[in-house]
Amino acid sequence: MDTSSINGILCDIGGVLYEGETPYPGAVEAVARLKASRPVRFITNTTQKTGAQVVAKLSAMGFDIDPSEVMTALDVTKAYLKRHGSTATFLLTDSAQRFFDDLPSEPCRFVVVGDAQENFTYARMNAAFRTLVEGGELLAAAKNRYFKDHDGRLSMDAGGFVSALEFASGKTAKVIGKPSADFYTLACASMGIEPGSAVMIGDDIESDIGGAQKAGLQGILVRTGKFQPSDLQRGITPDAVADSIASIML
Amino acid sequence: MDTSSINGILCDIGGVLYEGETPYPGAVEAVARLKASRPVRFITNTTQKTGAQVVAKLSAMGFDIDPSEVMTALDVTKAYLKRHGSTATFLLTDSAQRFFDDLPSEPCRFVVVGDAQENFTYARMNAAFRTLVEGGELLAAAKNRYFKDHDGRLSMDAGGFVSALEFASGKTAKVIGKPSADFYTLACASMGIEPGSAVMIGDDIESDIGGAQKAGLQGILVRTGKFQPSDLQRGITPDAVADSIASIML
Known part of the structure; x- marks a missing residue:
């Protein structure tokens, strides 16, 4: 891939920087190197943590990342609800839901679905369906x-449970996080660059690479995290494939 | 519609014969009248009851229906598993699952999803996904x-939860009950008639009417049960629409 035209870097977090509670070998140094070369935004579809919580976890593992460099799907969802002056019926973990406590309690025009884990009960799903x-x-x-x-x-x-509600209700979800082009565009804009001059690093062939490419970015797939060799036969061609973030030289 | 070529009748149960625990006005008499005119099979996508349980409920409400005249999705699912010599990971209510207790405990090559209600927990959904x-x-x-x-x-x-597993796993479900053409063909065969000379009576525009028509039957939609006026704008044209089963003269 041509790296000379790249003015900014987007980077997924879980499965790229660390797994479980452990950074991948060389990941801390790789982040420092990438940040020294160009502006970087760490973007994640996690819907269990806010940006501040993500930074805290990364700091504890030794990563030098500033809160302003992190965007989570939860942050962007809250911004979306604020922009539309509404709260929502939430299918989230209890702690993620608390992040929305300061929204006004009405009107409630949306159903928000994230990775709710044990909160994906029939009763809650059905309440969301009825809404x-x-x-x-x-x-x-x-x-x-x-x-x-x-x-x-x-x-x-969360995707399956979103599909469940789409199928039952006949409605189509607006996707806030990756692979939404809005999310990529927003992250690029926060660095003052165009999608065409940005690259996305991730372990999810569809959400990270396919999504980024559709939004006009280049995409580098890493062979860590959820990567499986069969991902390369799914009709999406990464601009580059790297063994891990440690081996990416930009 | 032309009723002269009709040699057999298929009839949905819930929302057509009764609602809650109460028969619709004239439904008991309508069933007797239909049965006097032609062979009838009562077919239902219920996955909470076996045929015998359905008959018991109908009898208690005054309907004269023989077990041999009832086919439920649960019965047909069990027949399918037996034919394939396999048991399954079940997402069903506890009582529905007991209906499968006499299957051999292995091999287990399938995931079976029905209307599991409170058993649609994240843990069970995730176990099915992993299978x-x-x-x-x-x-x-x-x-x-x-x-x-x-x-x-x-x-x-159940449909939404089937979609959830399809989306997450990338696999497509084989649908056993309505609107599967197999189900309609099987029910017609049990009366010794061709789908082209059968009519289906139901309250579900997609599953009952659309499914039956795709299998070659005619379809009569009743304005009871889950019927909503907007159903008639969904691209499926019933061969006839009746206020209720009581007003169907065949």
């Missing part, structure tokens, strides 16, 4: 298919 | 979007 049937709009903070869980196996992410 | 990722096949005992609940409002049916 949609009665006119609510569906927002997917993220629509990822799965993530690599603590036990090393894949687990269902 | 699919590791090679299992997905069977939707039914894939209905919603049903009319005890409180008179719509509630999510």
Whole structure:
């Protein structure tokens, strides 16, 4: 890939910088190197943590990352609700939901779905469905298919539950996080650069690479995190593939 | 519609014969009249009851229906598993799952999804997802979007949760119940008639009417149960529309 035209870097977090609670070998140094070369934004579809919580976790692992350099799907979802002057029926973990406590309690025109884990109960799903049937709009903070869980196996992410509500209600979700072009454009704009001069680094062939490419960025796939060799046969061609973030030279 | 060529009748149950625990006015008499005119099969996507349980409920309400005249999605799902010599990971209510207790405990090559209600927990959904990722096949005992609940409002049916597993795993479910053409063909065959000479009576524009028409039957939509006026604007044209089963003369 041509790196000379790259003026900014977007980088996924989980599965690229660390796994579980441990940074990948060389990842801390790689982040320092990337930041020294160009502006960087760390963007994540996590819907369990706010930007501040993500920074705290990264700092504890030794990464030197500023809160202004992080954008999570949860942050962008809250900004979206504020812009529309509405709160929502939330399908989120309890702690993620508390992040929205300062929104006014009405009007409630949206259903927001994130990675709610044990809060994906039938009762809560059905309440969300009824809100949609009665006119609510569906927002997917993220629509990822799965993530690599603590036990090393894949687990269902929010995407399936978004699909469930779409199918039952007949409505289509607006996706706030990756692979939404809005999310990539917003992250590039925060660095003052155009998508065409940015590169995205991620482990999710669809959300990170496919999404970034559709928004006009280049995409580098890393062979860490949720990467599986079969990802390269799914009709999306990364601009480059790297063994890990440590081997990316930009 | 032309009724002279009709040699057999298929009839949905919930929302057509009764609502809650109460038969619709004239429904008991209508069933007797239909049965006197032609062979009838009562087919239902319920995945909470076996045929025998359905008959017991109908008898208690005064309907004269023989077990041999009833086919439920649960019965057909069990027949499918037996034919394939396999058990499954089940997403069903506890009582529905007990209906499968006599299957051999292995091999387990399928995930079966029905209307599991409170058993649609994240843990169970994720276990089913993992079975699919590791090679299992997905069977939707039914894939209905919603049903009319005890409180008179719509509630999510199994379909959304089937979609969730399809989206997360990338696999497509085989649908056993309506609107599967197999289900309609099987029900017609049990009466010794061709789909082209059968009519289906139901309250679900997609599953009952659209599905039956695709399988070659005619379809009569009743304005009871989950019927909503907007159903007639969804691109499916019933061969006839009746206020209720009581007003159907065949």
